[in-house]
Amino acid sequence: MSTTTPPEVKPSTGITLYTPEFYAACTLGGIVACGPTHSSVTPLDLIKCRLQVNPKLYPGNLAGIKTIYTKEGFGKLFTGVGATFIGYSLQGAGKYGGYEFFKHTYTKALCGDDIAKFRKHRTGIYLMASATAEFLADLMLCPFEAIKVKQQTTMPSFSRGLLDGMKKTIKTDGIASLYKGLVPLWCRQIPYTMVKFTSFERIVETIYSYLPRPKDQMSTLQQIGVSFTGGYLAGILCAIISHPADVMVSKINNEKKMGQTMAQASKRIYKQIGFSGLWVGLPVRIFMIGTLTSFQWLIYDSFKVTVGLPTTG
Known part of the structure; x- marks a missing residue:
């Protein structure tokens, strides 16, 4: 999406850019991009979370998948799906729709219609917009992330499904327990999303600068190919910068101690696992997040093109 496109310009569908209809389309695109992609890699996420809680549980990722399949059955590979x-459907709605909204809002507030000023401050705008969107999106994600991690890291799983898990957690620990991992989730997701969107925007911009034709002269398929490539490279950076907080989220949601502040719990866990423990499971997360991010941008921009909107970047 070009933040310098005037509001009166309309794509072929008749959706006016930066209107409620436009943001609704981007929000729906975020749901389509995030819910199915995150669900599809549930087996990798399951192994990652279990290894973060107990690094000695499986000798490796493939061994972990084989062990679960052999001992528990194929269905158990999708524990927490x-x-x-x-x-992640709710998070995707808030993240992508919110990013488009805040990117345009901050651009207008800081730069008006001055394209040169926007180009000078675009990285800061991307960072602020993505951080704001993720902050709000995580409020929707957190309860479901808590149940997912608890389902995946208790063996056997403490519940038969999402509703059963919600019911049991609220009954034993209270509703507040669903948000005990909110701060570490913010610590994981906000830097992740800031890197995801900002690096994507700048990587895609760089790719286009080296291509022989400008973006508006390229086919839709070529533009989506650029989005896919930029998404994968951005995903690698996302995985690295957010991994320590991801380990903390898994540890905190797995434990039953409720009498500590987040800082006390994090300090205690860090003493147990040390600096190296913060990087357990990073290779599988790089593969998982790189793949996720690339396909999310592929799906999101494909959806935008389908409804007649321009690709992102």
Whole structure:
């Protein structure tokens, strides 16, 4: 999306840019991009979360998948898929729709219609817009992330499904327990999303600068190919910068201690696992997040093109 496009310009569908209809389309695109993609890699996420809680549980990722399949059955590889689908669909709605909204809002507030000023401050705008969007999106994600992690890291799983998990958690620990991982979730997701959107925008911009033709002269398929490539490279950076907080989220949601502040719990866990423990499961997360991010941008921009909107970047 070009933040310098005037509001009166309309794509072929008749959706006016930066209107409620436009943001609704982007929000729906975020749901389509995030819910199914996160759900599809549930087996990798399951192994990652279990290894973060107990690094000695499996000798490796493939060994972990084989062990679960052999001992527990194929269905158990998708433990937590219900919470994953709903949680990340809601997060995707807030993240992508919110990013488009805040990117345009901050651009207008800081730069007006001055294209040169926007280009000078665009990185800061991308960072602020993505951080704001993720801050709000995580409020919707957090309860479902808590149930997902608890389902995946208790063996056997403490619940039969999402609703059963919600009911049991609220009954034993109270509603507040669903948000005990909110701060570490913010610590994981906000830097992740800031890197995801900002690096994507700048990587895509760089790719286009080296291509022989400008973006508006390229085919839709070529533009979506650029989005896919930029998404994968951005995903690698996302995985690295957010991984320590991801480990903390898994540890905190797995434990039953409720009498500590987030800072006390994090300090205690860090003493147990040390600096190296913060990087357990990073290779599988790089593969998982790189793949996720690339396909999310592929799906999101394909959806935008389908409804007649321009690709992102």
